[in-house]
Amino acid sequence: MFLHLLSLRPALGAVLLLASALGPAAPAQANGQAGGQAGGQAGGASDEPGALMAQAFDYAYPLVAMGRLRAASLGAGTDASPSPAWQHRRELADPARREVTTPNVDTLYSLLWLDLRQGPVELSLPDMAGRYHSLAFIDMVGNNFAMLGRRLNGTRSSRHVLVGPDWPGPMPKAARVIRAPSNDVLVLARILVDGPQDLPAVHALQDQLVAQPLAAAPRPPVWDAAPPLGPTPQAFVDLANRMLERNPPPAYEQALLGRLAAVGLCGAACAWDRLSPALQAQWTQSLPTLLAGLKTAAFSAGRTVNGWRYGQANLGQFGTDYRYRASTALSGLLALEPVESVYPSTGVDAQGLALSGAHRYRLRLPAGGLPVNAFWSLSMYEVEPDGRLFFSANALRRYAIGDRTPGLQVAADGAVDLTIQHEAPATPEQARNWLPAPQGAFRLVLRAYEPRAALLDGQITLPAVERLD
Template structure:
């Protein structure tokens, strides 16, 4: 409780600053000039530690983004890192040509419902063109993220986006938009990335049908735009060796020992949102103090290490993510449109980074069964959607099983999720649908509805893409997860 109270007090202090102090721009005409903290003061170490903890919680997602960009853009050309993850140089994009595989460690909680892409950009320095082919009736969305991990722009089937060429530009880009550009999308920060998601049924027929569409999802610098649709054969993308192996867990994108060396870049490239100016003033003061005083920097680093363990690590548990959704599930809150919701922004950056917006996807997740006990592969569970009570969506839905690290658990069936993409699910006589989860087979005639689990703790995760009103307003409740043996 002391830890929770300490974190709560620290964050409440930050929120109080945000709420009570108008922007510096508004106060510049006031007769009373706001004083700014002086880095030449002689601050006490405990004050610095308290502020360092707040800075670490607030800045964690953005340092995370900076380090992902540095890693992914080292690729010499669009390809597959270790044959698994789509990567590309800055200003381009890499695409998969099939579902992502269990060896992926770039981001936790991947899905096997879509074909993914990934690219990072510096949009002030180099605006890019992103191509939108004709997807027909297929669900698709290009999730575009700024440095805060907020989405920007609206490109996808839910928005009625037309095929064509779309220009992604930064907040300070002043160039001319050439003829032939279908639309312009501005990011609030120069650092941005794109993660296209294109739905694919789990059939050989659809795998073949999707290839010509996937090959037209190409991104390139504006200087290369000629009005002609470019293609890349992503099925022939080269394998690119990965110098940083991460084992069974996600790549460690934020290292607390280096955090305060990287934090100044966040303050430089990410402008404050309205109301954040006072918070930025405190953080810039902290950076100045740490530059001048090695002992205080050591103290701040110690606080970063402690905060990683005491505050960030617990966010990996679903009970600390979002809000209750019923039957011991939680659902995401403010996903990809965080604004000043630092709690959920940091929690999601740790547990399942790169969510879609709520209107694009709603996420439901649990670590426990209906009785509140940890899910474990040594047991078999039944998740039954009553007739007509599967997630109500305009797009598609799925139920995914993750191991204790929020990754796929390899199994002989190569099956990691079930849902709309599966054509062989068997329904019960009353029209309901039961999905089984566990390490052991649920029995003859039920294996088409089985999600194999590791013999250890695991999690379940429902995605509802392009949800209808009951998904959006929270009236749809996920089913109970019940032990059957």
Template sequence: MNRHAIRIATAVVSTALAGGSTAYAQQAPAPAFADLAMPSADVIPSEAYIRSVARSAYVWGWPMMNMLNRRARITQAPHPGLLGGVLPAAPRGQIAMLHDYIAPNQRFIACPNQDVVYGLGFFDLDTEPVVIQAPDFGDRFWVYALYDQRTDQYGELGKPYGSEPGFYLLVGPNWQGEIPDGISGVMHSPTSLANAIPRIFQNDTDEDRAAIQPLINQVVAYPLSEFTGEMKSIDWATAPDIENPEQGGNAETRWVVPDKFFDQFTEVLAMVPPLPGEEAMYAQFQWLMDVVAADPALKAAIVDEAGKAEAEIITPFLQWKHNGKPAGKGWNRSVNNAQWGVDYYDRTGTARSNMFDNRPNETQYFYTDNDAAGGVLDGSKAYAITFAAGEEPPVNGFWSMTLYNKEHFFHPNELNRYSLGTKNTTLTRNADGSLTLYAGATSPGGEKEANWLPAPDGAFSLYIRAYWGKEAILDGTWQPPTIELVE
């Protein structure tokens, strides 16, 4: 007899013995969370137990701490502009825009692409809502990715949603106020800390670089108090740069520091409301912080455990096999991107490896560190990646394949070429209509060079983006191409 049958039989027997009918006994209602006993901070737990809770807290809270520290750094900008001349930065409540592709030497965000012109801004939407402008982009692909502190997207704004030009209001969960006339739509963030990352497609020609300038100059955001109903404009190409003495290094800027994590963790718990079912987890984490506050030895233990979790759990997320799910032919594809819910694994993995994904319907990502035979991609070798005729990623927007070094950044090269795809007007196709792209440290020569992605001498990875994918992208029936070792 299975467990369900045992419960039913027990209910029937109980009512029969009581002289009642054989109708099933009603189960008592589950208690409300507020009525449950809470953990006591007066206990004396073992260090091992404290470490186990701390490790869970570190992995769970990593993306939200990442967002908190990015906002703290980026909003130090005295005005909208380019931090270190390479990264959009602005005071809280505003955004800044690039005026071309992102520079290869930036280290603020891993896995950038050179298909779009980016913007970036961070907000405190309960303190004051923000108005963000959407100019008339015509047929050009555009999407404004709006992220809450969990790195989930909120709101729908862009070409895939049929958004009209106009003014859009971003508000926090606790804001109460009047929406003025002239606002085209309201986007509600579930957390006060939020940001926006506009992405506007640009092809790889001087003509399109010129054509996009008046459009991106109208991509402006500002506090609601500054809204007038008239489009503001900033010439982003001439916006003054912002000095950045911290710029440098090969890896991404370290936004989460294990030694400092638990000094800020209670702030994260207070800022981010629990999702349904997370209340018990929040109670355990708050208990952890209360216990260690009274015991310096236990506080030292959780700081030590944070360092171990960073090395043993967070760092391995840089390997693409730990991100998403298999997509065929040695590739992985993203799962639940930017709509993580309680998928803590993929949310934290993406926050470490390629933070700020778009939603699946906006972009699907495919990535690999290996060739079709399972060998590690190495620039000292040469690879051919062939899309059969009609088998390039089926998209309504655009697609690209980007090459990254082992740190998930661009490899500097004389061609200043880091990705190939829809944006490129000089790709050469094979006689049968197929498209072969090449990757390696050495040029394949001749006409093939137009289809070549230069690689470092050592390990590298490949990354396909399918923006606004068609059904075959969304349902997984399209598979990425085979990566063949050619020498």
């Protein structure tokens, strides 16, 4: 599930999307071509104002994305530091829901926003009885700094204590302690749901997620009025600085922030009103171009195999790859790291032509099945003019197909032939494996949870989508 930053709405549905990382020690190095590019963008030594502004934009964009997401979830008119409370998504997405691009029908989401300046928080998880689940602990630049769930911890009930980066108090002995690198933290829980009939069971599990403060450490809020959330350059600069004030950067980034202060990014000491008229004008002129470039980067990062786009290996734990971190904040904020889930997607067939409901297609998944320890699903999305992706209405009310689809026809060797087209297939056998397509342009997204090594390292890749007419 993806979130479009510029279309946030103050509702839980508008803060859910598509998915450990950096601790307070030295960062992981950037990987791949995009990483090298990022080193020049956000970590380079050029002090020319235009170059510094591009570096500041890449560095700040995830802070702004998370700040807007936090305000949309908790309310923009308050400091939003109440007693911790989970917010639960209770319904499966369908074509009528258009708040969030690229929804899924595999998991229900629960969100927990924490302000760890207020003190440690104990989290209690219920017994999931073997069910897939994960809890991603996300800092304010989008890193998954810790993870809980079936893959790492099994499914029995457990207790965990989350503390802030500067908490000086004693550590509890009866629970695992997780130290966050930022004061503001988002905990995003995903719980597998097997269709509408399974919703009551998942709701019961959501209700057993408990967050309880352990010790009070009240501190004055950094902002006591609505944060700047508009699309203007002033709002961008001021919100980034307020997020930095709440969440000071790690020591290894101090030199970078010292340079970026020249264009207005440094935290408490920086603000739009303190910039010269010339720098304000340069931000105003540059921001649309920087946003357009980031959108291009978002759809070119990673590798493409057989028309399928795969994320980079450092997705979700970005290190100093500030360019990839920023592009992910635009196109896939809150994405999980690949070891938990991979999300290859495609909008073209084997000849590189755009997928369209005007044609019939087949996708032959490999013999032996997809190598996952949890589950896989293939979702169908119609493409809106602005690029957003939503489910399309169809007679089956089937918006995804996967290894949990009732009646899925699997060959003796584990291969699966999926029929992808707008019109119903000619035979009942083909209809078992039919993923209905909209009449116009569409895009496919495959989700593979707990992928095995062969899928992670590229030994097994998805075949191209084959056009049949």
